[in-house]
Amino acid sequence: MFRTLHSPAIWAITLAAAGILMVTMGIRQSFGLFIAPIDETTGLGVVAISFALAVGQFTWGAIQPVAGAVADRYGPRPVLLAALLVLAIGCAATPFVGSGFGLVLTLGVLAAAGSGAGSFSVLIGAAAQRLPLESRGAASGVINAGGSFGQFIFAPITQKLIQGIGWMGGLWAMAVAALAAIPLVFRLTASQPAAHPAHESDQGLRHAIVNALQDRSYLLLSAGFFTCGFHIAFLVTHLPGEVNLCGLPASVASWSLAIIGLFNVFGSLYAGHCVSRYRSKYVLAVMYGSRVLLVAMYLLLPRTDWTFYLFAAGLGFTWLATVPPTATIIGKLFGTRYLGTLFGIAMLSHQIGGFLGAWLGGLAIAHFGDFSWMWYADMALAAFAALVNLPIREAPLTQPTAPA
Template sequence: MWRSLRRPEVLATTLAGAGILMVTMGARQSLGLFVAPIDTTTGLGLVTISLALAIGQFTWGAIQPIAGAVADRYGPRAVLIGGILVMALGSAITPFMGSGFGLIVSLGLVSAIGSGAGSFSVLMGAAAARLPAHARGAASGVINAGGSFGQFVFAPILQQLIARLGWIGAMWAMAVMTLAAVPLVGRLTTPIATPVVHTHADQGLRHAIATAMKDRSYLLLHAGFFTCGFHIAFLVTHLPGEVNLCGLPAAVASWSLAIIGLANIFGSLYAGYCVSRYRSKYVLAAMYGSRVLLIAWYLTMPRTEWTFYAFAAGLGFTWLATVPPTAAIVGKLFGIRYLATLFGLTLLSHQIGGFFGAWLGGLTMTRFGDYGWMWYADMALAALAAVLNLPIREAPVVQTGTAG
């Protein structure tokens, strides 16, 4: 399968997409490290900060179909450059925000909008439009692995910067690091000599969305991805708090997040491999089912640093590895002409789950003093997601009607 990436133009496009996602997701997935320092400095409280990050989860998802639609219509270059610049701006202004409303603006809106515009929907759509069909599965795995590698790199670096410079200096440093993704946009969006042939009839964006929202398999995919967002947002926001509850050093949280990113590099590459060999719905069902078992294992183990590291490695293997098979199903159902938009809508469902995962985690901790009920909810939702993916069919949807 990896032979499909050997052509120089295919490899360059794939690595450019992976590099951009490394920066945008690496920075975004490390924001949980800032929760405790911001709370200590501002006294805003865990619930207020969790709400700002929860709104960021929702905003990141809400911007995906919008950014995808703009990229589908006008091209991805301006969308990606604008997203990176806006994300850097959100990080840069956060230290000046001393209220809950200010954090909602900087992290919940500005930074999340920028990160979302430079994330999965636009990147996957841009790559798919420039790659031959036989290379897309492998390329999606590599691009997805870029986001995981970013988490592996950013989490320990930012933890060290927080310790040495304080959270304000670390936030400004993150803004500067975000700008490193700008030069990669040109490589990803370079026009190709041989245009990709679209196998689905193009009846317009509105018609494509209307058709998708009536399709049972597409809606089941959304439901499963909702639970994935709940799971990831809860952990990325509150894992540092869980570590602190166990009386372990803050470094355990940053290294756990880094291990999640490292493990997901291999998980993403393996997911890309599986997409080309097995039905994507079975790949997704297996991933969600494994999370139920891992959380059950974690809840029965003593809370040591090695338990957290082993838990992080196990969860990390499927962390964002759900993206390639999910995008593959959307592409199989509706083609790649409007993949950025339709996959963006799926990501919106993911991030609605993310909103509840981040926000309810803060409420649960404040109300009960631990995250116990969140772990049980996480297990139940993961089991439900595994079941919901099984009836999905993976065949092109026959589109009828007029163009929209």
Template sequence: MFQSVRRPDVLVIVLAAAGILMVSMGIRQSFGLFVSPISGSTGMGIAAISFAMAIAQLSWGAAQPVAGALADRFGAGPVLIGGLLLLAAGCALTPFATGTWSLVLTVGLLTAVGSGLSGFSVLIGAASQRLPVEARGTASGIINAGGSFGQFVFAPVSQKLIQAVGWMGAMWVLALAALATIPLIAKFTGGTTAPVKHADDKGMRHAIGEALADRSYALLSFGFFTCGFHIAFLVTHLPGEVSLCGLPADVASWSLAIIGLANIAGSLYAGSCVAKYRSKYVLAAMYGSRALLIAVYLLLPKTEWTFYLFAAGLGFTWLATVPPTAAIVGKLFGTRYLATLFGIALFSHQIGGFFGAWLGGIALTVQGDYSWMWYADMALAAVAALANLPIREAPLQPAATAG
């Protein structure tokens, strides 16, 4: 499974990218744990905080194509540095937020854009341009697993920090963690410059237009929309669901950690599947399994072990959708503008994330529970499974690489 990435030069690139994603995603995916403490400390309602978290989902997605375009044009290094600095600034300033709009500025914009600039689009796109073809699938799985490992580490650590030094102190520790990651960028981008434009390169605008006109790209993006709805709803509101069931807060933090741990295995498995199976079938199986797991969860008694088992099942496909999605984009359009085109697909993921985070808060405020959100999540997952089946997964053509 790992034969293609065992060369020292390849391994350094992959592990450095995974380390950067571990921190940026680990911080971002632990923010749901701060909803209740922020509400209790500032008096802001859950719906208002959920709105700021929803804006963060949208901002993170909007940053992806911009980050990819900047990296494709100027190189990954400056984009990653800027992203981690913004992420640190957002975490450091969040304790000073006193209302909805100041929280939108810090959590909704600064941390989200910072995490987006140091996220999947730049890291997987830049790695793909630096790695041999046979290593790309496994490498994307390992990089993706780094983000999952970050969730496994940062969720329980953030919860312990909140309990030990308060949510403000915990935010400042997360800011320091973002700054401490900056030295890894040199190992990931060292000695590289902005990508060279070849004579047959028709340009980024042509590549974007070609992708947006492609039916398969639209179906792929719709599936990613559903993935974003699902993930954002759970990351933001799983702690609230645990609380409604009368269970302690540690159940939520450990559930998020288990999701991250399970997705390490899921991401590595997905990366290996990219080389063996058609990626659209891998995605269809992932989305279909989520619909089934949610149905089972709704039928089970809500004990801590129900949450842990549910988390393990969902975690296996949590962000494991990234390697096959990136693989399809690469097969259809080549790797020259992969960061940009994958970033646009990720924006659709985060539009779904906006609705998952925001509507979850509205559902709790209006209905007092998340019942209808679970039904909507289950239905969307089933539709996404079907939507991936007609995707055209043609062999890479020389003309596609140029565009």
């Protein structure tokens, strides 16, 4: 797949976007590790803290079409700079609040909005507009892998920071990390967007949004993405709680999150390779279907540390590897001119699912004492996502003819 990333300039753009996503996603995907220490210090309760993180899931998704539209209109640089600054402010301010409303404001709104504005919609849109067509699939895989690598790096480091300097110091360290990513914004946006192909007509942003929302394939794609959000938000928020219920140390949760991130690096790269060889809708259907089997296997196995690690490895391979094929389908259907906006709207569907995954997980543990019903719901939704991707309108791939 790397043959399509054939020049230093293409690599510079791709790796800069991947580096920014590494930071924004690494910070965001580590917030679940703060639930227990914040609860112990403030006494707010798991439900209140889960609700703040659930609001963050929705905010992260809601900001993406807005950020994508602003970036499509004014360029990605001001959006990404503001994103990193707001993310840093949200992290730094959280230790100073002591109420559920305060957590909603800092983690649920500020940190989530900053992370979302510096996430997939703007980064993949900015890179796609600066790269040739043949490089976009592989580049989206590398960029997505950057976010996964961030989870691999940040989860164990965050756990060590919480144990060493406390959860407050851990959040302040996250704020510093967000500000440290600012130089990458200038590297990503140093080059001008490539000229749009002649067949990509530009009838305006409003027309592009209306056209997408009336397209059956786009709606089916977004419905499947909803399930992905539910699945990911439930796990990233409540996996530490599940580990605790099993009587295992907190380090099992942090290493499980790290393993998810590590294996999604490989999964993202493989997804970028697959979208150039197979129809993306089939890639998505297989990914969602595999989650049904993995959750079922997890429920049948004894709860040991190695069960969690193996479960994390399997899930990690498809974790956010759904992003490259989803972005590829949107690009095929509507072109790249408003890719940031249209992918952002699909990501909003993803994060509505994320809101429900995080919030309902908190309610489940409070009312039932475990997450059994959440696991069953997760399996049912994953099966639904696998099926709804199959009718998506996507032309067969034309394989290049090998030279004689």
